[in-house]
Amino acid sequence: MSRRLPEFPNLEYLRKQAKALLPELQRQRPQSKLADAQHAIAVDYGFTNWPALKTRVAALAARCPLAGTWRMDPAKSRRLESSSAVAVLHIAVTGDVVTITDVVVDASGHEQRASIRSAPMARRTRPSTTTL
Amino acid sequence: MTTQWRGTRVLELLVTKHGQRISQLTYEVSPGGQTLTVAGAAAAHDGYPATEQLSVFERVADNAEGIETVEARS
Numbered sequence: 729m730s731r732r733l734p735e736f737p738n739l740e741y742l743r744k745q746a747k748a749l750l751p752e753l754q755r756q757r758p759q760s761k762l763a764d765a766q767h768a769i770a771v772d773y774g775f776t777n778w779p780a781l782k783t784r785v786a787a788l789a790a791r792c793p794l795a796g797t798w799r800m801d802p803a804k805s806r807r808l809e810s811s812s813a814v815a816v817l818h819i820a821v822t823g824d825v826v827t828i829t830d831v832v833v834d835a836s837g838h839e840q841r842a843s844i845r846s847a848p849m850a851r852r853t854r855p856s857t858t859t860l
Numbered sequence: 861m862t863t864q865w866r867g868t869r870v871l872e873l874l875v876t877k878h879g880q881r882i883s884q885l886t887y888e889v890s891p892g893g894q895t896l897t898v899a900g901a902a903a904a905h906d907g908y909p910a911t912e913q914l915s916v917f918e919r920v921a922d923n924a925e926g927i928e929t930v931e932a933r934s
Contacts, residue, residue, distance in 0.1 A: 793869050793889040798896045798917035805915040817896070817917055819887075826863055826871065828887075 731773050737785045745769050746778075792821040877905065894919045 746765040753760040753768065766778040775781040798817040818829040862874045869889040875882040885900035896917040904910040 793893045794871055794887055794896070795922070796919050797921035799920045801916045801918055806913070814898075814915060816920075817898070828873070 733773055733784065733788065737788055739782065739785050742769060742781065742785070792826075794819050794826070795821045873900075875902075880905075 743766075746762060746769045749768060750760065750762055750765040753765055757764075763778070766781075770776070770778045770781040773781055775784065796819060798819070800815050800817075814830045815833040816831040818827075818831070820827045820829075861876075864872045864874075866872055866886075869891070871887045873883075873885045873887065875884075881903065882905050883900060883902035885898055888897045888899075889895070890897075896919065898913065898915045898917065901912045902908070902910060
């Protein structure tokens with residue numbers, strides 16, 4: 729083992745590492761495939777195989793302190809130019825993707841809409857927003 | 861949309877549209893992990909007014925319980 733996973737490893741980054749390694753492996757063994765490169769990356773990080781590495785990455789992401797369900801404290805919050813506010817936040821981290829769900833309620837306490845935003849970390853993506 | 865960790869407890873979320881910044885939010889978890897502060901601003905866009913917010917949340921569950929329900933209704 730020569731490398732150590734960061735606290736919140738990025739699976740996409742690890743996949744890119746494997747792709748980058750593949751040409752080198754194919755120079756040594758022309759029949760090498762991406763799975764061989766992924767295996768080599770996993771072993772380099774101290775795992776027996778790629779699935780084991782992926783499982784560990786998911787587990788580390790699940791430990792993210794941001795993950796969870798959160799309820800707003802109105803007394804400590806302020807929001808300008810808007811009559812509605814996010815009452816509950818659901819934040820999930822799966823692999824290298826963070827999903828934030830806002831549950832918004834109107835003045836009478838009824839749920840108005842929820843917007844779901846999911847983005848691979850440190851990578852640009854199109855927002856996914858849903859209005860109920 | 862871009863997300864970027866700023867340390868282990870702070871996530872920055874930036875939304876752009878046609879090259880223009882629509883909103884920027886910072887999600888910061890307290891050292892004890894029980895309080896989440898969301899701060900940021902959104903520019904006026906698509907008929908929505910500009911907003912600013914500083915919202916403080918208390919943790920009610922360690923996982924994103926209920927998220928399936930919300931997604932199923934969307």
